[in-house]
Amino acid sequence: MIILDLQTVRIDISSKIKDTRASQLLTSLSQLELSSELESLQIVDSYTIQADLTAATIKKAANNLIDFKKEQLMIATNLHDFDFAIEIGFLPGVTDNLAKTVTMILKDSLKQNVAINVYSSQVFLLKGNLSEIDLKQIIDSLHNPLIQRARIKTSQEFNRHPAKPRFASDVDTKKVGTVRCTSSVSKDKGNFRRNSNKEGMGIEIPNVVLTNKQEITEVDLNVDDAILTELGSKGILDNDGSRRGPLALGLDYMKAIQAYFIKEGRNPTDIELESIAQTWSEHCKHTIFADPIDELKDGLYKGYIKAATxxxxxxxxxxxxxxxxxxxxxxxxxxxxxxxxxxxxxTHNSPSALDPFGGAITGIVGVNRDAIGCGMGSRPIANLYGYCFSDDSKQDLYRDKELTQKMLSPKRIMEGVIDGVRVGGNCSGIPTVHGFSYFHPSFRAKPLVFVGTLGLMPRLVNGNDSCQKAARPGDLIVVLGGRVGLDGIHGATFSSVEMDSSSPATAVQIGDPITQKKFSDAIIKEARDKGLYSSITDNGAGGISCSVAEMAKECGGCRVELDKVPLKYPGMQAWQIWISESQERMTLAIPPENWEEFNDLMKSRDVEAVVIGEFTDSGRCQVNYQGQTAMDIELEFLHDGLPSRQLQTRKPSQEWLEQNTPVVSLQLDNDLLALLANPNYCSKEFISQQYDHEVQGISVLKPLQGRGRVNGDTAVIKPRLDSKKAAIISYGLKPEETDIDPYMMAARSIDSAIASAVATGANPDYIAILDNFCWCSSDESERLYQLKETARACYDYAVAFGTPFISGKDSMFNDFKGYDTNGDKIKISALPTLLISALGIIDDYSKVVSMDLKMAGDKLYLLNATEGAVDAKANLSFYRRFYSAVQTELVASAMSLAHKPLKLALAQKAIAGQLGIEVSLSEDSKISGAILVSIDPLKSKRFETLFPKAQLLGEVNETKRIKINAEELSLEEATSAYRAPFSNYLNDQKKELAGVN
Amino acid sequence: MVTALIFSGYGINCEEETKRAFELAGAKADIVHLNDLIAEPSRLKDYQIAAFPGGFSFGDDTGSGKAYANMIKNHLLKEIKAFVARDTLTIGICNGFQVLTSLGLLKGTLTHNTSAQFIDRWVDLKVSSDSPWLKGIESMSLPVAHGEGRYVKDQDVPVALQYTDAEISNHFDYPANPNGSDDDIAAVLSDDGRILGMMPHPERAIEFHHLPHWTFLKEKASRESMALPDNGPGLSLFENAVEYFN
Structure with missing residues (x-):
């Protein structure tokens, strides 16, 4: 909202008591290589408030923002001595959740609905003899220039007498590429600028001002192939000569669109072309999995994945x-x-590379909506994560040749992603029960960020099958949740291509878990069971252009009045409103007679719901804007008009593999201490501990197991408080094997997920699996060959194990094309990765087996150690026998060898139980389907009868020493090696904290 | 039947398990959205127990519990004061505790953990004062899950629970105090003992499988031919509350 002649007040709040955020930040900034010591740091929380009120009224209301027991209004006298002040705030248009809450607090305390705009920021007051380079480093680590603005003042400038404040005229809004809002202070892309004419930090208002005329334009398709190609790859040409950003439409698709509009006797509007691009994107249509490939006419999805199920x-x-x-x-x-x-x-890979926090929180909160939007609404009960990162931060990367758009370091990506999933999960009250972190240098530009959500849904809702839903002609199209802004434009098309310098920054967003929590509760806990809507779906990629058009298939048409869509600010173009992926929105079909009751309920839960049109049976997707027809095309063309492409694969030659396989030694250092401290195997307690895994009271097996707190390979939850039934969750992931043998990689991934679930007590005959393909360079026939082999194995092994695929997702272009520090071109492709997630259901949670050794004197056995190719038939028969052993409570502890070498598994079990072991092993070879167990000696006879081929490896003892063949370690050494790599992230377990002022 | 009102809305997220805990203890528990109570404040008169559950009301923006407490101050303060003036019991758990200190119903304040990180783990607690909530309990182990759980004293306050070294912290080799609270304070009381604010989550410790080492305890019990408890340690707190009115 643009408000003129508003009073502007800046509220700065400092801490009265020890501010531990500041002391921890000081410790972490001190690890930068600064030329002189950073002596102290204070944090000031600031709100810039604009309102149609007197300054005195605003200030009085702002008292509600301060807890006077611990905070105070900042004035010069309550600040400690400092040399520099750095302010970090958001860029115009970036989601500012804190500001949203502050607005609510102010409005509620004023008890009147007055126009108020709030912008939050933080000021960091630093003391130290810091050089320009030091300050640049500090500012770089405090903010991400893609979403945040930074300003700096010296203490002299900060304390100078006030000059006349300048207000919003400071800030101009500029259109770059598609749409990008830039405030004047951050125009120099990440470089900071001194700003020295006001007392304190002065006032800066990052509001969005859009001045372009809103119009629907016609796109001329009566052009030659070269122009069509350019239009498809770079986007629609605007009057100012700039392009709107990728449509990701190839020439064959453009020609199909051209032919359709010749039939319609006109050119498309910009909104029609943008809408088709969203709907036909690889991200939405999964064309690579749908198109015929070699001899497989049905394509990979129908021919292998769905066929298996x-x-x-x-x-x-x-x-x-x-x-x-x-x-x-x-x-x-x-x-x-x-x-x-x-x-x-x-997955949410591309956004997480640019803004790790925003990308990850948007990912987790987004996948929660896949539960809420499933059937008539499934209540999210558990979150999962899987990260593929790099721990190699040596080499800087840039998106552009001029070296101005620097990629974030792998360390920043890791920290931001972990944070984003924490805030998203914890604030939503959904336990994050399990996850994994896998490290490989091929993920240093683009990480893989897997996020998952389990939900619980009654079979019957309001007397009807909860899975059946359908919008009916005449139902109102209702959108609820967040408002629409310029954030998240072209996310779907952006993630369907490689990342390079033209990747739009507007694809990046920040999730708002509280807005979502409010409507999630209102839908799942109230509206659903009252039967107030006939269909519901999530708004993800493509925004309402996809969700409405998708639901329109259920009834055969839709008509949307775009003017009714609630916006964050005025001035957006019609096509932007239609395709924006602004988060935290659901689309529902509501019979008109239910609207009033539904809307009253939403209002009372502080949820904004708006009718934006009507479902029809016209066979067309019709969109009007400002009295004009913006879009009017056949639904059938929109959904099924894209031509199929015949994909061809080629088996990679030895030479191709040598050129394309990342040159990284996969040879593990076989020394036990080195294995324990390997980033892929070491403790991730710092992640598990900051994710609330116990909310909802459903946890059975928590992320850390045993006295020694070792990360388990599985998690167990008991979703109903009044039933013993439990769900076991596990995964399989072997990207380092794809280039060696993609078929066996997939076989071992499926077997790994099943084996680790079975080791915990899963019934092998009641396991469902999910597939996530994160491929690279999927336009190369060699990569397609690997993809096809992987999918073929998915069919063969899922069928052999009897584990159906129930859901899946793919992300085909995990490549980064950019420049190294010399300005030389570089392409970094993520390892082609298949994630298999398994979900097993068991009748009685109390039969579950954890991995920690329990008692000295127990015997250690290795079961089902087989080498070579995965033998599904033999493994399945072993898994069934193992399940019966677990049911009769023969097993004291168990761990599959799905994710680690035998020697390491033994050591982790010892660390978890904080007990010694003495074992002798023959060669530690690559084995699949094996499970390592400890057995009460009183039960060992029964156990050996059930498993005559079990190999007795040794015994558990009280010695506090790990002895494996000739190798020997104390338990203490092993435990600290296991915990060491990320121990600097575990602040609560550090002995000394840095000085606090 | 003893009646308990459980607050919800705006990001409170532990209301279901809190309701379940009260029900297992024998109470009739209703989850009521803050806006419904604001619309009809007299509903508070129907209840003997008020519970402010855990969660992330308003995403902890501007400080945990503050925005939710502001709404109560703006719309319900009179009724809440009348409620606690009656012979009623009130509990605030985690975010609920932060709401109660922000409301001024409990002394002191809660702020960022010393680690400045969110932490979810189990702790051991010893009971330090008398209260209807704590009758017959000397010590217990419960989980904590918070980023702003460091209790800062501003005056003398009746301490309900203190973090201590006992079974769980020994088993897992954890430091006793997870957040740097003054005097290891995990929970405090109003002067009359009827209002309890606590950072640990008793509602997440009402069943045996909630214990972080239950698989070890189960194996130990089977070797020693001992029976296993049905319930987790947190349930007694809810039972005490119901017992108080019976």
């Missing part, structure tokens, strides 16, 4: 537990007679 459901007959697979936002299987359990894994 169909075959398994047939094989299982009346034991089939699938209920709703592949057709909805999440997959649903039977949990018990009354409930279904839903599961979905997503």
């Amino acid at each position: 169909n075959q398994i459901r047939k094989d299982k007959g009346d034991k089939d537990f699938c209920v709703s697979v592949f057709s909805d936002n999440s997959g649903a299987i039977a949990f018990d007679d009354e409930y279904l359990i839903t599961h979905k894994m997503e």
